[in-house]
Amino acid sequence: MKALLASLLESSLNSLQKLCVTQCYAIKCGYIADVYVSNRILDSYSKFGFLSHAHKLFDEMCQRDSVSWNTMISGYTSCGKLEDAWCLFKSMRRSGSNVDGYSFSRLLKGIAFGKRFDLGQLVHGLVIKRGYECNVYVGSSLVDMYAKCERVEDAYEAFQDISDPNSVSWNALIAGFVQVRDIEMAFWLLSSMEMNDAMIMDGGSFAPLLTLLDDPVLCNLTKQVHAKVLKLGLEDEITICNAMINSYADCGLVLDAKRVFDGLGGLKDLITWNSMLTAFSKHELKESAFELFIEMQRSWIETDVYTYTGILSACSGEEYQFFGESLHGLVIKKGLEQVTSVSNALVSMYIQFPTGAMKGPLSLFESLKSKDLVSWNSILTGLSQNSFSEDAVKFFSYLRSSNIEVDDYAFSAVLRSCSDLATLQLGQQIHALAIKSSFESNEFVTSSLILMYSKCGVIENARKCFEQISSKHSSTIAWNTMILGYAQHGSGQVSLDLFSQMCNQNVKLDHVTFTAILTACSHTGLVEEGLEFLNSMEPVYKIQPRMEHYAAAVDLLGRAGLVKKAKELIESMPLNPDPMVLKIFLGACRACGEIEMATQVANHLLEIEPEDHFTYVLLSHMYSDLKKWEKKARVKKMMKERGVKKVPGWSWIEIKNKVYTFNAEDRSNPLCQEIYLMIEDLNQEMQWLDSDNWFDQASLLGLNHF
Structure with a gap:
């Protein structure tokens, strides 16, 4: 009869109805009083999370042994209900039931998961009192508990108390030092484990270590671990291969990650596919990411939330808009549109599309029922990047009124919007909030x-x-921003001095650093210095010049009137000049006649960007300067035929916490008559400057930089 009940329990598994039927059958046959039978039913209830039914049966049991208590403790710890497990453990001790090694190890597992160091110490004391500290299972659980609570010194002491540690003990200790990112100690433990002939190394030994190897400077260590594997x-x-793929990808060795992926053949699981997909997306290998995703679909691989967040992050840019919108449809079909992480990825994707501005992302954001901080930060960043600065400020206030705590990304986004609006007083208020929230030293803020x-x-x-953090943190972002700030204020020499300090203090240089320093040279007329920086980027600093660097160099030469040299630079570029470079060069040509x-x-620009008003307007002004009215009329006619309209440039000024906007020949201000009279007076005062002494005066006033 017991064999029949065991068979029923095996077949019922996670079906609550079948488990209840089995229990009723045991009651009817009178076997429920048998502690073995009751424990089997209790174990089935607990394993599949039916804890209320398990506890009801537990309370009704005439006899309980240590297995009964341990089963209930294990059930509660597995479900993350540590307080209930702790109460049961205390009741078990009061009942006089035998507390054994399994009792301690199951309870310690729950304590480790909950990171309750205080309870862990109490249990450790009881373990010592009962003489279980040398027990390999209890000792391993103690090591794991201390490791997860980031008390690695205590974990190491508990490990040394184990009389005969097994691979689980070693792996738990290694994982603890990995958690606190102590690479040296973690690798020393791995070597010590390897020298012990009795130890069998497995995924638990190598996989945690590989998570530490997430920087290009550690790529050789990743290769050494791979060789050992x-x-x-x-x-x-x-598990090792999945961690290896992530490690190689984090180190920038995507091809090596792909080799590991391909070598698994039919052994790949969903984590393997997702890891490779994320690696391609992270390194902007978009075509490879799309091909892999399509292969997953064709292979009938069951995708999950991580699959979609990974592939959606690869959909940026106009050429991938159709694919991104198709993925959105697939997300809706899968019923994942209300999953917060997926919706966040969709918002970020639509923000990066060139068309539609913020209408799509805002619609997605508003429809999301469960918004987290990432949701708010994504929409704040999108509004800030797409020049919806006033809306970004409003959304920041909405975020502050919610129950979600504001972080450094939110502060950074709203401060960038204040920069675009040039609203000093609002920026100062948010600065005060950042100080109040202890973010004033954060590098992004x-x-x-x-x-x-x-x-x-x-x-x-x-x-x-800048001075608040430069001495404490070598933040490349802060240095770059400060260099660019001085460059835009015409203090190019200060920017150069800061660059020298960066090099002396071994602050990491990046492509933004050189954009900033080239801009400084451009705004200060330091032609030779700027060209030297450009030419030394790759051979000296190992940073390959990008389009923005060549654009800054063309601007540098154009401002100095060296148009022919600017043309030679464009022709010698290893990249095809984009519209940004050509527009800068066009402006220089116009200025130099x-x-x-x-x-x-201009004709080339009109071919590649016929809808952009910039080229038409500049050509029109150039023909006006040369009094070529027919050609100017032809440009205006072309604009009209193509439906291109000039976008007026606006200026604004903040006075007494109020922003005033205006454009050229604006008459909307109620004080416009007084304003224009003042301008006329200023013009009359400047008439004494003739063409000969104007440049001397301009030089004295610092106007020659503009």
Whole structure:
């Protein structure tokens, strides 16, 4: 009869109805009083999370042994209900039931999961009192508990108390030092484990270590671990391979990650596919990511939330808009549109599309029922990046009124919006909030503060913010922002001095650093210095020049009137010049009166960007300067035929916490008559400057930089 009941329990598994039927059958046959039968039913209830039914049966049991108590404790710890498990453990001790090694190990598992160091110490004391500290199972649980609570010294002491540690004990200790990112100790433990012939190394030994190897400077260590894995014949161990793919990808070795992926053949699980997909997306290998995703669909691989967040992050740019919108449809079909992480990925994707501005992302954001901080930060960043600065400020206030705590990304986004609006007083208020929230030393917030004060014209405050962190953290972002701030204020020499300090203090240089320093040279007329920086980027600093660097160099030469040298630079570029470079060159040609060269560049721009008003307007102004009215009329006619309209440029100024906007020949201000009279007076005062002494006066006033 017991064999029949056991068979029923095996077949019922996670079906609550079948388990209840089995229990009723045991009651009817009178076997429920048998502690073995009751324990089997109790175990089935607990394993599949039916704890209320399990506890009801537990309370009704005439006899209980240590297995009964341990089963209930294990059930509660597995479901994350540590307090209930702790209460049961205390009741077990009071009942006089035998507390054994299994009782301690199951309870310690729950304590480790909950990171309750205080309870762990109490249990450790009881373990010592009962003499179980040398027990390999209890000792391993103690090591795991201390490790997860980040008390690695205590974990190491508990490990040394174990009389004969097994691979579980070693792996738990290694994982603890991995958690606190102590690479040296973690690898020393792995070597010690390897020297112990009795130890069998497995996925638990290598997989945690590989999570530490997430930087290009550690790529050789990743290769050494891979070699060790191959030597031990663990190349088919799925947990190791998944960690290996992530490690190679984090180190920038995507091809090596792909080799590990391909080597698994039919052993791949969903984590393997997702890891490779994320690796491609992270390194902008979009085509490879799309091909892999399509292969998953064709292979009938069951996708999950991580699959969609990974592939959606690869959909940025106009050429991938159709694919991204198709993925959105697939997300809806799968019923994942209300999953917060997927919806966040969709918002980020739509923000990066060139068309539609913020309508799509805002619609997605509003429809999401469960918004988290990432949701708010995504929409704040999108509004800030797409020049919806006033809306970004409003959404920041909405975020503050919610129950979600504001973080450094939210502060950075709203401060960038304050920079674009040049609203100094609002920026100062948010600065005060950042100080109140203890974010004033955060590198992202500080960089945004530097940018905000720089754009608002208060470079002294920008420098004060910079000084707060430069001595404590070598933040590349903060240095770059400060260099650019001085560059835009015409203090190019200060920017150069800061660059020298960066090099002396071994602050990591990046492509933004050189964009900033080239801009500084451009705004200060330091032609030779700027070209030297450009030419030394790759051979000296190992940073390959990008389009923005060449654009800054063309601007540098154009401002100095060296149009022919600018043309030579464009022709020698290893990249095809984009519209940004050509527009800068066109502006330089117009300023220097190079009409023939300007016409050639303008015609090319009109071919590749026929809808952009910039080229038409600049050509029109150039023809006006040269009094070529027919050609100017032809440009205006072309604009009209193509439906291109000039976008007016607006300026604004903040006075007494109020922003005033205006454009050229604006008459909307109620004080416009007084304003224009003042302008006329100023013009009359400047008439005494003739063409000979104007440049001397301009030089004295610092106007020659503009």
